[in-house]
Amino acid sequence: MGRAMAADGVLEVPVIDISAWRDGGEADRAAIAAQVDDAARTVGFLQIRGHGIPEATAEAFAAALDAFFGLPLEEKKALRPPSPGINRGYTPPRTEKLSLSLGVAAAAEDLFEAFNVGSQATDFPDLDLPEAHYPANIWPSLPGFREAVEEWCAVAGGLARRLTEIFARALGLEEGYFVPFTDHSLDVLRMVHYPPPEEETVTGRAQMGMGAHTDYGIVTVLWADRVPGLQILGGDGAWHDVLPEPGCLLVNLGDLLARWTNDQWLSTMHRVLPPADERGRAVRRRSAAYFHDGNWDAEISCLPGCVPDGGEPLHPPTTVGRHLAAKLAGSRAGRLNADSPREAARLRAAEDG
Template sequence: MSTRGTDSVPVVDFSAYSLEKHIPDEKTLQKLVDDIHNAFTTIGFVYLKNTGCPPQVIKDAFRKSKAFFDLNEGVKLKHRRGDILPKSNFGYVEMEQEGLNPERPYKDLKEAFNFVPCEAERVSAELDKFPVVSDMSRALQTLFDAGNTVQMRVLEIMGLGLELDDPQFLAKKHQFFCKTGTLRSLHYPRLNMKEIKENQVRCGEHSDYGSITLLFQDGKAGLQVRNVHDEWVKAPPIEGTILVNIGDLMQRWTSDRLIASKHRVMLPTTEEENSASRQSIALFGHPDDDEIIACLDGSNKYPPIGSKEYLEMRFSMTY
């Protein structure tokens, strides 16, 4: 059963097209299409349960990522984004390095590791020098593969909801994502509350850059989503679900039919909330680099733009 409306994030049963099925269950497929389309045209977020994504794969990615984040800063910085592989998104991003809301005066209180499959292959020898890093890389690759399969199925369902002539159209535009896409492991460590700057947050208000995002959360709350009433609503972890949301490029692609809602992670408000670190892992879906993104309805509401060009423009505003 799904929870409809625009005030909170709905929960939708994905079992009709679970990874355990080779073809969708025709009897319940239309309900799945309608529920996901309703979520993406109202709040832009949806919890998917019964996707078939293996729980142990998710647990391993969290556990081995945490082992990396527990390393001393010197080791982590050996794998810094842009250093380990020049002009690449692959690698470690330290605390207060990026600000997802440029209107906030201070950068975000989080650290991350960006995993890109094709670039991981190029630096595998370097990763192998540090067993914790290579273990994390393998775990993230396994989760990336499972998440990518879920993503492709969600894109198919979206094509049906948008009533495209070819329901596979969106999925076909992501055919090289299995190599060039990004899985981002995020860590929000315990904070010294006395050292936090005014108006600083864990993750600033933003909408994602690409097509869709799959978010795996641990058991710690913190994420908030802005609904159509301009209210911030909580999007806490729900066991056994993947949180999926629309990105800016998909909103542009669909002439604003699908909504890329802003979201954020605020600071803990109590010592109990701050007593343990928080983790999440995000699979950022993005069309293939050579795709030209033009409005699907032919309206030209937004001028065509290259997929890679758009992504690079957004990165330049973040770092």
């Protein structure tokens, strides 16, 4: 879904301050939209400053993650969903291979453990939404956990929706263009933990903390520890390290936004190496990705003005639900996704290089 551009072997993720989007003038909004458009076309990742999320909210959320992932493994396993097709609840370590979502088999299962919550049918009582797509959440009996997580969902979701406003301006669309596609969005918060090993360990080259993948939906808001591990694949075929700047949230674009823009905006491939210190010893890392994926029944086809005169769209129309089902069948159900041949070829080339 596009190739992030490196310059002289360095791939920089731009820092964009969006604080003036709400309170600034027309020139401020135009400048922010232009910066986002440039980052979307060249990197597919952004670092967002001025997002307005209080530090206390982030600290309470981080404490909730620590409390949950510190539970005994068997207690966490009791919160697994009834089937892999239900994208909720607990995922134990070494049970997923994210590269399968691109149609590439990994040598070993990914090391991370995770806990997912997301949009439920009951969140939209006036709509008759299928519970298969909007399943109920699974919550641990952990004091304060649900409250902290729901607060983070509220603020991260608010930021994601603000970003779609900026996206509309950057793409020359009318204000509110994306609202009909996202007013009952399939949003998921995936809280991820790369646990420290029980013994001092140096991991092998083929072992991934989280395997290479592109994000599936519209936009992802990522909170992460400032611990090395995250890498994005550049157009030069090399992997480049990304470390969030203090006070910033990482944001990356997903496959559906790339399809909308005919790949003019990038859904950039990324992975997480087993987090390690400067001596190669495995260390702990936490992150939380808020996926703003769109309405399950929304049809995604190329946006006006994104296909050159006389050209054809690079991707056929699809629905959010159909696209997510194919991707999740790879990462969660262990089936190779055959719908990403170009990305599979890029990943194989990077692995062989």
